[in-house]
Amino acid sequence: MALGYLLIQLRRAITLGRAFSCCVRHAVRDSQATATQTDPHNPVRHAEFVFDALDHVIVAVRDLSDATRRYATLLSRSPSWRGEHPGWGTANALFRLDNTYLELISPHGDGPLGRTVAAQLDQRGDGPIGLAFASTDLDTDLDDVHARLVANGLEPPPVSRGRGIDAGTGMVRNWRSALLPLIRTRGVLIIAIEHEAPDRLPEAAPVGSADAIITGIDHAVVQTSDADAAIALYRDGLGLRLALDRSFPDWGMRLVFLRVGGVTVEIAQPLRDAPLPPHTDQLWGLSWRVPDADAARARLAAAGVDVSEVRPGRKPGTRVVSVKDGTCGVPTLLIEPG
Known part of the structure; x- marks a missing residue:
């Protein structure tokens, strides 16, 4: 999916006050190289380890x-x-x-x-x-x-x-x-x-074909009105690793990725005015990993769940599906890793 499309949909969802799955999957490498992409005015600080x-x-x-x-x-x-x-x-x-x-x-x-x-x-x-x-x-x-x-x-x-x-x-x-x-x-x-x-706590037993199940979480999206304050919480307070901090003026969004235990916590802040409380964040959407996007989509469609077509993800080789209902109010994306 084109980055511009994702960011436009996120901005629209915030403006309309309704859930839409915007969980952006950038080609972020889990390496030290990503630190060079952070905002020069908000340099990486190495917080004391808290959670992993x-x-x-x-x-x-x-x-x-x-x-x-x-x-x-x-x-x-x-x-x-x-x-x-x-x-x-x-x-x-x-x-x-x-x-x-x-x-x-x-x-x-x-x-x-x-x-x-x-x-x-x-x-x-x-x-x-x-x-x-x-x-x-x-x-x-x-x-x-x-x-x-x-x-x-x-x-x-x-x-x-x-x-x-x-x-x-x-x-x-x-x-x-x-x-x-x-x-x-x-x-x-x-x-x-x-x-x-x-x-x-036992594993949740799979039902049906192994290639169509959800295996784990990929990322969780937090909406914020102040990305710097969110970074101060998740990086400096909780010790999560800052992997990416980038603004997209053309689409009016700033996105921040923080990593913990192979999972991304994504912070999304609109750069323009939006009806968000000034000192409050909101856990918003979840993205789940699947072995085979086609198999997962076919399974959900057969169960009567409203799902999008499979489409390319932002990261090369990934494929994604939006789940539009049956999630109890959670904007939801399925990702097949590359």
Whole structure:
């Protein structure tokens, strides 16, 4: 897809206030060479290591059963987990993929997290609300991460323990986490997490042909009114690596790519006036990897999902498909890597 077309569609989507999949796939090499493409007025700083993995992506939904069915179709997988969080006021369904997992979350009972999710749903409806990051360094635990977040000015609350119970099997998962204050994360729900036994969450079992399933996440898109402030959060506060920072005046967009654990967090800022809150970002869209774009498109079309035709991606050799419904308000792109 032409870069100009993608950027025009992103600007239109922001202006109209509706979701359109703009997840731009540049030919960004995961190498030090990309650092030369950053804004000379915003040079790369080497923040102290904090996170090296995107643990999971959080999508808020009102009807958890319906959302689970829709994502089982989209991903071509059975859910890994269906359960609830005693004391937190939420229920969830999880789909573990190759490089992260998807959490569909809904208010259930009363609790602090449930109230936060309910507020997000009241404000925006179903859609993506948060990112959970982790450290895979065996010599770094969540207490170390917490201390670094404090040093970076993000004011995390004390680490708390969490517990999830699978409704079908009774299996229990435990973790420790810290939910960063929304005032420090520009409105995006950001969680630092450490699982006591990560393998207790099984892979989401594939259903059907292996070449048509979704294997993992490629990138997550965050809309912002201030890319510099977003860089200060994700690079300087959370320690993600800045791979690309480029403005496109002809299309009125600035795009920033940050890398963590083989996944890209993409920041998109309109250069012209747009109806975005001045101090708030919004997790917007997701792009998923598929082995074969044609097979994935045919599978979804046969299931009654509205999908685009397969088209070339921006990066040479890649092929992409837009998913236009069945995503619970998440602008969604499928990418076949080159």
